Amino acid sequence: MKFSCYKNDLTEALQVIIRAVAVKPMTPILSGIYLKAENSALELQSNNFSTGIIVRIPVNAEQEGETVVGGKRLQEFINKMTDETVTFSDEDSGDLLSIKSGGKNVSLITMKPEDFPKVKIPETERSFKIATKALRKLIRKTVFAVAKDDSRPIFTGCYFEIKGNKMSLVATNAHRLAIDSATLQHNYTDCSFVVPAETLRGVMFRIDPKDIENYVKIGYATRYITFKFDNVFINSRIIEGEFPPYDRVIPKEFATNVRVDTNDFKEAIDFVALMSKETEYHTVKLNFRDNALEISSNSPDIGDATKSIEADIRGDEVDISFNVNYIADVIKVIDTDQVNIELNDRFSPAKFTEPENENYVYIATPVRS
Amino acid sequence: MKFSCYKNDLTEALQVIIRAVAVKPMTPILSGIYLKAENSALELQSNNFSTGIIVRIPVNAEQEGETVVGGKRLQEFINKMTDETVTFSDEDSGDLLSIKSGGKNVSLITMKPEDFPKVKIPETERSFKIATKALRKLIRKTVFAVAKDDSRPIFTGCYFEIKGNKMSLVATNAHRLAIDSATLQHNYTDCSFVVPAETLRGVMFRIDPKDIENYVKIGYATRYITFKFDNVFINSRIIEGEFPPYDRVIPKEFATNVRVDTNDFKEAIDFVALMSKETEYHTVKLNFRDNALEISSNSPDIGDATKSIEADIRGDEVDISFNVNYIADVIKVIDTDQVNIELNDRFSPAKFTEPENENYVYIATPVRS
Numbered sequence: 001m002k003f004s005c006y007k008n009d010l011t012e013a014l015q016v017i018i019r020a021v022a023v024k025p026m027t028p029i030l031s032g033i034y035l036k037a038e039n040s041a042l043e044l045q046s047n048n049f050s051t052g053i054i055v056r057i058p059v060n061a062e063q064e065g066e067t068v069v070g071g072k073r074l075q076e077f078i079n080k081m082t083d084e085t086v087t088f089s090d091e092d093s094g095d096l097l098s099i100k101s102g103g104k105n106v107s108l109i110t111m112k113p114e115d116f117p118k119v120k121i122p123e124t125e126r127s128f129k130i131a132t133k134a135l136r137k138l139i140r141k142t143v144f145a146v147a148k149d150d151s152r153p154i155f156t157g158c159y160f161e162i163k164g165n166k167m168s169l170v171a172t173n174a175h176r177l178a179i180d181s182a183t184l185q186h187n188y189t190d191c192s193f194v195v196p197a198e199t200l201r202g203v204m205f206r207i208d209p210k211d212i213e214n215y216v217k218i219g220y221a222t223r224y225i226t227f228k229f230d231n232v233f234i235n236s237r238i239i240e241g242e243f244p245p246y247d248r249v250i251p252k253e254f255a256t257n258v259r260v261d262t263n264d265f266k267e268a269i270d271f272v273a274l275m276s277k278e279t280e281y282h283t284v285k286l287n288f289r290d291n292a293l294e295i296s297s298n299s300p301d302i303g304d305a306t307k308s309i310e311a312d313i314r315g316d317e318v319d320i321s322f323n324v325n326y327i328a329d330v331i332k333v334i335d336t337d338q339v340n341i342e343l344n345d346r347f348s349p350a351k352f353t354e355p356e357n358e359n360y361v362y363i364a365t366p367v368r369s
Numbered sequence: 370m371k372f373s374c375y376k377n378d379l380t381e382a383l384q385v386i387i388r389a390v391a392v393k394p395m396t397p398i399l400s401g402i403y404l405k406a407e408n409s410a411l412e413l414q415s416n417n418f419s420t421g422i423i424v425r426i427p428v429n430a431e432q433e434g435e436t437v438v439g440g441k442r443l444q445e446f447i448n449k450m451t452d453e454t455v456t457f458s459d460e461d462s463g464d465l466l467s468i469k470s471g472g473k474n475v476s477l478i479t480m481k482p483e484d485f486p487k488v489k490i491p492e493t494e495r496s497f498k499i500a501t502k503a504l505r506k507l508i509r510k511t512v513f514a515v516a517k518d519d520s521r522p523i524f525t526g527c528y529f530e531i532k533g534n535k536m537s538l539v540a541t542n543a544h545r546l547a548i549d550s551a552t553l554q555h556n557y558t559d560c561s562f563v564v565p566a567e568t569l570r571g572v573m574f575r576i577d578p579k580d581i582e583n584y585v586k587i588g589y590a591t592r593y594i595t596f597k598f599d600n601v602f603i604n605s606r607i608i609e610g611e612f613p614p615y616d617r618v619i620p621k622e623f624a625t626n627v628r629v630d631t632n633d634f635k636e637a638i639d640f641v642a643l644m645s646k647e648t649e650y651h652t653v654k655l656n657f658r659d660n661a662l663e664i665s666s667n668s669p670d671i672g673d674a675t676k677s678i679e680a681d682i683r684g685d686e687v688d689i690s691f692n693v694n695y696i697a698d699v700i701k702v703i704d705t706d707q708v709n710i711e712l713n714d715r716f717s718p719a720k721f722t723e724p725e726n727e728n729y730v731y732i733a734t735p736v737r738s
Contacts, residue, residue, distance in 0.1 A: 070671070073643070073647075073671060076643050077640075077643055077674070080639060080643065082636070104637075104640050104674075104675075104676045105674065105675045105676070106644070106674040106675070107672045107673050107674075108671065108672040109671060109672045267451070268473075270449060271446075271449045271473050274442070274446055275475070278442075301478065302439070302442060302477065303465060303475065303477040304475070304476050305446070305473075305474065305475040306474045307472055307473045307474070308472060
């Protein structure tokens with residue numbers, strides 16, 4: 001094997017591929033990246049059995065071949081290269097991959113390519129096309145709401161729901177829920193599946209926020225879901241099981257409708273969160289009255305913190321408490337200058353939305369204090 | 370107690386004072402900052418019994434008084450304040466300190482000021498005046514060489530040596546040694562003492578690198594050393610014991626004299642260090658021959674890394690190995706475009722200096738590989 005490539009192409013490829021390199025591998029081979037030089041292209045693969053990634057970059061291949069080297073170390077050394085091009089070869093010895101760039105030489109001990117579990121490209125039963133920018137938004141606005149622990153695996157992924165020309169993503173941990181939807185260019189037969197949050201974070205990471213031209217093709221097989229970009233292919237297991245009927249937790253009516261400035265709300269929550277984190281349930285109190293939202297938190301051992309912000313309140317006065325992270329998380333993904341908050345009483349879920357955007361809904365269950 | 374002050378003054382004061390707030394306090398009071406409002410000034414104190422710090426800032430004091438609040442929390446909340454001024458009061462209750470700024474209110478539970486161990490201002494036997502900039506340089510270029518472990522306490526501090534109008538700082542861990550000297554404006558009687566590295570890092574942190582006008586007064590008492598700036602007073606214990614005669618480890622003659630570009634050397638060491646860290650003793654090999662310095666490292670499990678740089682070599686060829694951190698650390702504090710390396714053989718200490726600067730000397734003992 002011998003080839004040369006642009007350092008920048010390689011750096012970008014490694015940033016994507018590293019996300020499926022196992023951190024605590026069951027066997028050493030899973031800590032590796034599979035490299036295959038063929039037909040003026042380098043194929044890189046990583047596979048942790050939950051997600052598999054294939055990236056292709058153009059190379060000047062003098063001699064074809066394949067090998068496996070430690071992923072984290074390869075990335076570290078490539079990041080320290082400062083020359084425009086990098087040359088790889090295993091001519092001298094099959095056990096060492098030699099990497100040279102601008103006078104910097106590193107030889108890495110290789111693993112056997114035949115031992116590497118190649119990423120499967122499953123036969124897909126159905127496929128859906130969506131703008132990369134739209135998919136990125138769907139993931140960003142929902143994935144943070146998944147369950148952090150594995151006690152109910154179905155809640156560790158995002159539920160994809162395709163109905164006609166509408167694709168929705170839903171994430172919940174049973175105490176909060178985030179839904180976002182996008183319109184597709186075509187109509188599709190109804191389809192739904194749950195994709196691991198970690199895969200989706202990798203997909204989101206792959207998409208340049210400035211990319212407004214490209215599309216991604218999502219392929220559905222019985223146990224797998226695939227994401228196909230221009231030069232990146234991601235194959236992920238689907239989380240098996242039934243996603244609960246999420247519509248039921250969204251209240252139909254609200255007694256109180258509030259609108260606040262998003263930045264004011266964010267700054268106030270950031271401040272009071274310093275006290276909330278000192279409380280047992282990370283509690284923050286929201287008191288809605290007299291055209292003001294008073295945000296406060298009290299820790300018996302430390303003291304209390306308060307900040308009031310202007311609020312346009314229609315309906316009943318409400319005092320309600322939340323886990324402060326449930327509020328801080330949603331403010332981060334609100335893209336509008338103002339945020340709507342709809343409430344009933346201190347025992348009922350509250351709804352957070354963006355004005356004039358019916359696609360995005362966030363529901364938070366209060367802390368009973 | 371009631372006073373107002375500028376948020377920026379308070380932020381700067383807290384950045385200095387926090388360095389002597391105990392991280393794992395023996396008693397809760399040591400995690401606190403003592404505040405005393407008096408005569409239009411606020412005095413802040415922290416004390417971890419190794420170092421004590423006093424900072425004064427101007428305030429608008431409506432009512433004098435003193436209190437103690439948790440240091441880390443006070444700093445966190447003040448950092449989140451965005452208004453120009455901050456108002457403190459304990460009018461409502463002696464047990465709570467109320468802090469208000471731009472609509473953000475926090476009340477912190479206080480501790481008893483009479484329980485706080487006030488920072489002592491010892492009677493000093495002698496004192497020395499040095500430009501803040503010169504002191505900062507002395508500390509920066511030596512303190513990294515102290516011992517990281519406590520097995521020989523005398524090596525966990527910098528040795529100060531005042532002879533006539535010359536002040537030298539010396540740091541060693543028995544395997545490496547850094548010395549820097551500065552000229553003072555006056556002549557002083559000979560004096561020497563060892564100051565904890567942690568205190569000196571705090572002193573260095575206090576000094577704005579752009580400060581070229583001000584002086585610091587260093588006071589020596591039998592068991593204490595004090596550093597007096599305009600509005601900051603630092604009192605530190607002296608490390609007791611005898612500092613070994615360090616001159617003996619500096620070779621008088623060298624068989625090989627080398628000069629290399631500092632940036633080239635730094636970049637090459639950074640690259641090869643990725644392999645060195647995978648070796649048992651973090652070993653890096655330096656081979657000096659044919660007007661080149663070849664820097665390399667080899668790990669039996671991972672592979673090897675090499676980078677050659679141009680070198681002006683006079684004298685014998687040498688192959689020598691070091692702990693890579695011993696080299697990386699000194700390159701960081703070399704201020705000249707080139708660095709001199711003087712060597713004898715692979716068993717003998719090497720000397721690193723700045724061209725045309727006789728004040729700075731760094732000695733590194735090789736790894737016997």
